[in-house]
Amino acid sequence: MNFEKELEQGRFxxxxxSACKKLVWPPSExxxxxxxxxxxxxxxxxGKIIEFSRQNEEYFCVVEFCDSIRIMAKxxxxxxxxxxxxxxxxxxxxxxxxxxxx
Amino acid sequence: xxKVGIAAYGMTPFTKDDDxxxxxxxxxTNDLFQKNPKIDKKEIDAVLISTNNNSKYLSPILSEMSxxxxxxxxxxxxxxxxxxxxxxxxxxxIASGLADMVLxxxxxxxxxxxxxxxxxxxxxxxxxxxxxxxxxxxxxxxKYDISDEELAVVSVKNHKQASKNPNALSKKTYTVEDxxxxxxxxxxxxxxxxxxxCTGSASILLASEEVMKKYTDSPIWITGIGQKTTSAxxxxxxSLSSMESTKIAGQTALNMANHNISKIDVAEVHDAFSxxxxxxxxxxxxxxxxxxxxxxxxxxxxxxxxxxxRGGLIGCGHPLGATGISQTIEIIEQLQNNAKSRQTDNPKTxxxxxxxxxxxxxxxLVLEK
Numbered sequence: 001m002n003f004e005k006e007l008e009q010g011r012f013x014x015x016x017x018s019a020c021k022k023l024v025w026p027p028s029e030x031x032x033x034x035x036x037x038x039x040x041x042x043x044x045x046x047g048k049i050i051e052f053s054r055q056n057e058e059y060f061c062v063v064e065f066c067d068s069i070r071i072m073a074k075x076x077x078x079x080x081x082x083x084x085x086x087x088x089x090x091x092x093x094x095x096x097x098x099x100x101x102x
Numbered sequence: 103x104x105k106v107g108i109a110a111y112g113m114t115p116f117t118k119d120d121d122x123x124x125x126x127x128x129x130x131t132n133d134l135f136q137k138n139p140k141i142d143k144k145e146i147d148a149v150l151i152s153t154n155n156n157s158k159y160l161s162p163i164l165s166e167m168s169x170x171x172x173x174x175x176x177x178x179x180x181x182x183x184x185x186x187x188x189x190x191x192x193x194x195x196i197a198s199g200l201a202d203m204v205l206x207x208x209x210x211x212x213x214x215x216x217x218x219x220x221x222x223x224x225x226x227x228x229x230x231x232x233x234x235x236x237x238x239x240x241x242x243x244x245k246y247d248i249s250d251e252e253l254a255v256v257s258v259k260n261h262k263q264a265s266k267n268p269n270a271l272s273k274k275t276y277t278v279e280d281x282x283x284x285x286x287x288x289x290x291x292x293x294x295x296x297x298x299x300c301t302g303s304a305s306i307l308l309a310s311e312e313v314m315k316k317y318t319d320s321p322i323w324i325t326g327i328g329q330k331t332t333s334a335x336x337x338x339x340x341s342l343s344s345m346e347s348t349k350i351a352g353q354t355a356l357n358m359a360n361h362n363i364s365k366i367d368v369a370e371v372h373d374a375f376s377x378x379x380x381x382x383x384x385x386x387x388x389x390x391x392x393x394x395x396x397x398x399x400x401x402x403x404x405x406x407x408x409x410x411x412r413g414g415l416i417g418c419g420h421p422l423g424a425t426g427i428s429q430t431i432e433i434i435e436q437l438q439n440n441a442k443s444r445q446t447d448n449p450k451t452x453x454x455x456x457x458x459x460x461x462x463x464x465x466x467l468v469l470e471k
Binding site: 062096 | 220223224225226227228229233236237239240241287288289290291335336337338342
């Protein structure tokens with residue numbers, strides 16, 4: 001499992017426990033329930049906007065994936081609560097993750 | 103279990119000064135000893151430092167500078183609730199019998215590295231606390247139909263109360279219009295809705311009942327302690343309009359003190375941003391969900407200083423490692439009727455609420471005469 005290696009390439013995959021199949025977030029080598037190793041679930045995930053606000057022209061949103069995993073992501077058009085979105089761009093910049101959604 | 107109380111305290115004013123962390127720690131400790139010349143430093147078994155500063159070996163350094171040779175000496179860091187976490191550790195040392203007297207000294211500089219939790223990559227590029235505060239504000243306002251003008255009363259009230267506190271960073275009072283017209287940071291947060299990082303230090307000396315008798319005729323006892331950490335990352339908060347860790351820590355502390363919330367006469371709560379104050383009051387049970395602003399407006403209109411008499415974090419400033427200790431000192435002064443123009447009406451039981459990183463961790467203390 002190398003979440004960050006994939007993220008650096010602009011791919012957002014979610015770690016999943018190899019044993020109990022629980023999705024593990026924040027990304028980790030090990031499951032926080034059964035302590036077994038994780039592997040990346042490679043899907044084109046859809047997320048739901050839980051809440052948002054705006055700074056200048058950019059919206060920042062709390063987005064939930066798979067009913068359990070939440071991140072904060074940037075959106076350039078006005079979001080709506082419960083709107084279904086996808087990650088359009090993601091990566092790591094100066095040690096920090098970034099996620100953009102459409 | 104050994105009864106634990108607070109025998110002495112010292113403070114520095116909260117400023118924007120560019121002092122070394124060692125210097126400010128020493129200032130508040132020195133203030134404590136100057137105010138309490140009878141204290142025998144040889145009786146201090148432990149020195150605990152509360153800070154997010156990156157300087158090393160601060161407890162032995164402060165011990166040497168203050169003329170103390172403790173058995174136990176170390177630092178404690180837990181972002182914004184480092185201060186009350188240090189008090190809980192000091193309490194535990196005494197209650198277990200490992201120590202009879204513990205000095206807790208907290209300090210921070212205005213440029214503290216503890217202001218941003220770099221680890222929390224779930225926040226993406228939105229790691230600064232103004233972003234979680236904006237999300238809380240938006241969610242709380244929508245859920246309970248609260249306007250920005252109503253929330254601004256928190257800042258108005260706490261700056262008013264801070265103006266009576268000589269150690270507070272803010273000396274000014276503001277109107278709702280001033281808050282509304284202050285710099286817009288996001289759609290849901292203005293500059294005057296925010297506490298400000300600053301430089302400051304606060305120290306207290308905890309002691310067992312046996313030792314307390316030697317040093318004070320007006321002891322204040324720690325009768326309740328509650329702590330809860332639900333996560334480290336902001337996005338793990340299950341609710342964006344209430345604080346789960348605060349609910350659990352508050353109930354645990356009240357159960358230990360054998361009280362319910364109606365017995366609390368005065369409280370310091372962690373108003374890092376305006377929206378935090380109503381959320382905390384509701385999560386502690388002072389009022390029903392959604393009614394926190396009604397309580398705050400009523401307190402403000404009647405000039406009742408029951409909540410955040412020292413001016414809260416918004417009025418006092420927020421030197422992270424010193425904040426929880428400064429909150430505790432305010433409740434001690436209130437219970438000893440020494441709070442001068444901030445004094446509430448003869449309080450007997452007080453509460454301190456101190457939290458970290460978007461309420462992912464909370465500590466609550468109950469203090470009594």
